Amino acid sequence: MKQAAERKAKALGIKTVGKGAGNSKVAREFAESIKSPGAKAAAGGKATARTTGRGTRVAAGKSVRDGSRRGEFLAPTARTAGSAGAARRSGDRVSKATDAAEVLSGRNSVLEALRAKVPATALFIATRIEMDDRVKEALKIAAARGIAINEITRPEVDRMTGYDSVHQGIALQVPPYKYQHPMEMLDTILSRGQNPLIVALDGITDPRNLGAIIRSVAAFGGQGVIVPQRRSTGVTASAWKTSAGAAARVPVALAANLNATLKELKKRGCFIVGLDGDGDMQMHDFKLGTEPLVLVIGSEGKGLSRLVQENCDAIASISIHGNAESLNAGIAASVALYEVSKRRLDK
Template structure:
């Protein structure tokens, strides 16, 4: 008679399958699936999508190898993002202007089923002529590249980090061309969209450069590129290790320093230095010009506005000042 055992107990030797220590040699061997395909050979992978787009581009008569990835041998700048050594220019006007000025772009992105106008056709022609890889992507991908507040209009361009110049080099270039210097220096402007607007206004009214302090300043990033509408490709932007010292050096070379401030000692329409070499210094909306910069200004200039308006945006104030200076210079000729 069999003795009852513990519930769930099993007699010795009744265990089936591989025993302890066999390493599972009794199991049926698994069949392998072969080596993992390369990323570019997987249709759903971003690399596969790039390869397919490049093949379509090459089949349409474009140059470049199918599956070619954009490469960049540009050294990372001091203000470049730590995770990427490129900036993304978005918007049809900005992208076209950057391509026209032959910035060494690394890739041109175009949305699937994009509306073709003359600007897009010119972009594609320039890309083919300069061997810039063309990537066809979804609008969702362009949305991600442009950022939450970016407007890409179906196109984007990857460009290397902006190459800043030295203020003294920019000044010497202007003097060598026998032009009257007109620069804008920013003192505490941290919004890149303000910077882009100021670069655009500088280009529109005959300015030859924008000077940024090395610290506590906006940089020429994708937002500044977008707002400048491509003017960042034409107007040099210089980095001053010390803005105060740079202004002092400019003064030694006959350049007058004009600070914009609501409490200025002269109103803009009465400015008498417009036809001289000048640097217009613009401070932040909140703090205005710093004390050290104010001490080195030859004049503090105010823009007359209605009492109902407390102040002007830094970009707008710069545009008004540049327009007034340009108008006075034309009248003096």
């Protein structure tokens, strides 16, 4: 029975390596969890495998290092002003030059990412892992989504996630995010007949803030986020997870030069409002609601840069009571988006 289950799991695409892999609890659990024909097909039964590093086996067309599927994920490339027009014409999306494939580890983190539909190229499970409900659900979701499932030795998981990582025998590989061009994103919003509400970020380096902002944009009727090419976080696995799935619905655009992008957005009819503690108006007094709007959020420590402020049509602040001196970027964005959303609903 055990051998039959393992043969079935192998045929469905699970790969095992390392000492003890033949006595695979993961393979048996995986085989037993596949019930529907759709899940069986998603598991990719005829995929071949190759060996990388020190024995890690991955499905053909995937790499432990870069996490790319041939023909599906673009290689990381720098976004320059000279290439912007070509990217818009071709409809291609690019990755930030600093972005690379990431590895999420830990049972809760991996399961939350899979539930949130974070794009993933491979799920790695340690041999002889203790099968709790989280691992079982992670296997089922990965199979249903067609994510390669690879059983590797625990030392391999250590090397993949870092020796100081508490990986609990499970890791998920996430590819670089593919960004839109800012004007392409605006065109898409307008083509849907929507009134643009976009958040642009200036100097936000914490991916959790980005994820929280993406989530708030989705909650308050926004349609997109813009991040600059340099001195800014990108859409990492941490940002995906913090967004609670909103990153699958809210596009993020990459600006080669944020100031040039703001100028172009103004030419296209958008009103640019920057958030700053020294703003000349309060967000709760903000009268704009129906106009195409771009909210620019700076970092909690440095705020908006001088050039960005110069390219804003107005600078607004948020009233703070008590002893708090400032709000972090994620909270500030949520408050501002709520105020705009309330104005739009009132009208």
